[in-house]
Amino acid sequence: MRARSFLAFLSFAAVSAAPPAAGFEPDLLAGSARAICAAPPLLLPELPGLRLLSAANDQQRNDLLLFERAGGDRLQVRRMVHAGRVRGVIVEHFTGDGRGVAIAHTDAACRLLGGRRIVEEGLDRFYEDLDPELRPIGARIAINPPPPRGEPRAGVAVALIDSGVNYLLPGIAAHLGYGPDGRLVGLDLVDGDDRPFDLDQSRNAFFPRRHGTAVASILAREAPAARILPYRFDLERARGLARIVAHARTHGAKIVLVPLGNGSVEDWAEFREVAAANPDLLFVVSAGNDARDIDRNPVYPAAFGLPNQLTVGSCTGDGRIAPDSNWGARTVDLFAPGEGVWITDAEGRRGAGFGTSFAAPRVAALAARLLAREPGLDAAGLVAAVLARAEPMPPHPQGLVMSRRGWIADPAAD
DSSP: OOEEEGGGTTSOOOOOOOOOOOSOOHHHHHHHHHHHHHSOTTEEEOOTTEEEEEEEEOTTOOEEEEEEETTSOEEEEEEEEETTEEEEEEEEEEOTTSOEEEEEEEOTTOOEEEEEEEEEETTEEEEEEEOTTSOEEEEEEESSOOOOOOOOOOSOEEEEEEBOBOTTSHHHHTTBOBOTTSOBOOEETTTTBSOOBSOBOSSOSSSOBOOHHHHHHHHHHHSTTSEEEEEEOOTTTOOOHHHHHHHHHHTTEEEEEEOOOBSOTTTTHHHHHHHHHOTTSEEEEEOOSSSSBTTTSOOBTGGGOOTTEEEEEEEOTTSOBOTTOOBOTTTOOEEEEOEEEEEEOTTSOEEEEESHHHHHHHHHHHHHHHHHHOTTOOHHHHHHHHHTTOBOOOOOTTOOOOOSSOBOSOTTOO
16 A cells, blocks of 8 residues: 655545445454554555544654544554554544444554444343454443342432443442332433443543442442442533433432532533532532642532532541542542452442442442431531531641541541
């Protein structure tokens, strides 16, 4: 194949009249990966039927390339370059509307190592891992399975807004909320259905982040009588919180846990409006893991400081701030031990979690237990009852004040 200078990336390769791809195409992935890998650094091959839309470098000086085919299909390519040598290539295939099709990768010798594809069968979707010949291997991995039925149960309802939960795990399913018809109470704001399965594909469509199950496992352990209402939320769009809160209220939730956030106040404007419009609900949010003072350099929703909001930082078991935890004398209400907390992940494995995402559910669980004992407490009463448990943190070496009220040494203690 002919090659061209990487610096001339604004020119387009010719587009063939080939029809658009209908699905998984091993030859397209394999041929593109090998051709791009084999091209000398600073040069790119012209791929038949594809035009180069853009080229750039990331912070590690890897080549980031985007190709398009007639009909809209796209190949997103990362060519790893180190010391002037190509170390491998990752090629991702997407449909014109952005749905993932497949991914493949090579080594430095341009040999295919394997990949993964997405299979769609009606409402059901699966991952299939691929061998070096890009043939399916192993068992399928469910992406959007239907929730099992469950029995309605009493208990304080806690709405969990996160990446969803793996409701196929018995240890999680037993703590979820179910309606009189046995259906799971929850919503998926990403797919627009009632299957909030734990899967965050916002960073990578083929190897997703799975966060919500670990958070739910802490709630289940420290407030075992509570009902967890799972909501799958798209942090990239940060829209739909009003719908989630309205749904959660309808099903009795008085506590809303949001172990998410970012630095965009615009993204979380809806949260501020919804929380202000529901002063009787307690919102427990994580302070974030950027190792910064969010009084000065805020992240949201943590820094809103609403009266019906508890913002939670992460500390060690002796009350010292965790290395990555955010802090704020005005905007962080309290700290809880979030380092090395036992969690169950989305694959059902037991391990340790670190960060404010695992400190916040400990405070939410405490609030749920307090509310179970005093059902008449409103959000203000819950905030006061939780903060009454706090004690001063050990003095900071630089004299910094980490939070408004200190820390709770053992949120699971009654």
